[in-house]
Amino acid sequence: MDDSLKIYVNKVSQPSCAVLAFCDLNGIKYERIEVDIYSGGLMTEEFRKVNPLMQIPVIIDNEYNLTECHAILRYLHATRKCDDHWYPSDPVERSKVDQLLDWHHTNLRQGCYGQLKRKIIMPLFGIEPREEEIKDLQKLLHLSLKFMNKILGINKFLTGENITIADLSLGFEVQSTPLVDVDLASKYPNVAKWMNRLKETPEINTIMKDMGVEKNTERMKAKI
Ligand SMILES: N[C@@H](CCC(=O)N[C@@H](CS)C(=O)NCC(=O)O)C(=O)O
Numbered sequence: 001m002d003d004s005l006k007i008y009v010n011k012v013s014q015p016s017c018a019v020l021a022f023c024d025l026n027g028i029k030y031e032r033i034e035v036d037i038y039s040g041g042l043m044t045e046e047f048r049k050v051n052p053l054m055q056i057p058v059i060i061d062n063e064y065n066l067t068e069c070h071a072i073l074r075y076l077h078a079t080r081k082c083d084d085h086w087y088p089s090d091p092v093e094r095s096k097v098d099q100l101l102d103w104h105h106t107n108l109r110q111g112c113y114g115q116l117k118r119k120i121i122m123p124l125f126g127i128e129p130r131e132e133e134i135k136d137l138q139k140l141l142h143l144s145l146k147f148m149n150k151i152l153g154i155n156k157f158l159t160g161e162n163i164t165i166a167d168l169s170l171g172f173e174v175q176s177t178p179l180v181d182v183d184l185a186s187k188y189p190n191v192a193k194w195m196n197r198l199k200e201t202p203e204i205n206t207i208m209k210d211m212g213v214e215k216n217t218e219r220m221k222a223k224i
Contacts, residue, residue, distance in 0.1 A: 014172040015069030024203040085162040100166040111141025152190035
C-alpha cells in the first residue's frame with residue numbers, strides 16, 4: 001500500500017516538510033514530487049488536476065487525493081502503522097493536539113507564512129503587499145511565539161512529554177521565522193530549546209536543514 005503514496009511538496013514549504021518528516025519518522029514509503037512554487041508550478045494544468053486549490057502539500061494514496069497538511073497527517077496516522085504518541089487515541093490527549101493544530105492556522109502560520117507570502121511570493125506575481133498588513137502579521141507572530149514560549153516553559157514538547165504531529169506542524173513553521181526577522185534565542189528561549197530538541201532527531205534535522213533558511217535569510221537581508 002505504501003508504495004503507491006505520492007507526495008507533492010516543495011522543500012521550503014513548512015506544511016510539506018511536516019508531512020515528509022512524519023513519513024520518514026514512521027517508515028512510510030513515498031514518491032516525492034517537487035513542485036516549483038516560485039515559477040508557477042502550482043498553476044499548471046497538470047497540477048490543478050492534482051489540487052484545484054493550487055496548494056501543496058498534496059498526497060495521492062492509491063487514487064485518493066488529499067490536501068491540507070493536518071488532514072494528511074491524521075490520515076496517514078490512521079492508515080499506517082504509527083505509534084500512538086504522534087496522535088494519541090486518548091480523547092483528552094488527542095484534543096490537546098487538535099487544539100494546537102487549529103490554533104496554528106489562524107495564529108502562528110498566519111503570522112509567519114502570511115508575511116512570507118506577501119514579501120516573497122506575491123511580488124513574484126506583480127502584487128505589492130500592504131505594509132500595514134505585514135506589521136499586523138508580525139504582531140500576530142510575536143503573540144503566537146509568546147504563547148508557545150509559555151507552554152514550552154512547562155512542557156518538553158507542545159502537549160507534554162511526548163512528541164506529536166503538532167510539534168511537527170508548528171516546528172517547521174517556527175524554522176522559517178528567521179526569514180521574518182525573529183531572533184528566537186534572545187526573545188523566546190523555551191521555543192529555541194524545543195527547536196533544538198526537535199533537531200536532535202535526524203529525520204527532522206535533515207528536512208529542516210534542507211529548507212535553507214539561513215541562506216535565504218541572508219538573501220532577503222541583502223535585498224533590503
Ligand atoms: N492549509 C494548507 C496550507 C498550504 C499552503 O499554504 N501551502 C503553500 C506552500 S507552503 C502554498 O501552496 N502556497 C501557494 C498559495 O497559497 O498560493 C495546509 O496546511 O496544507
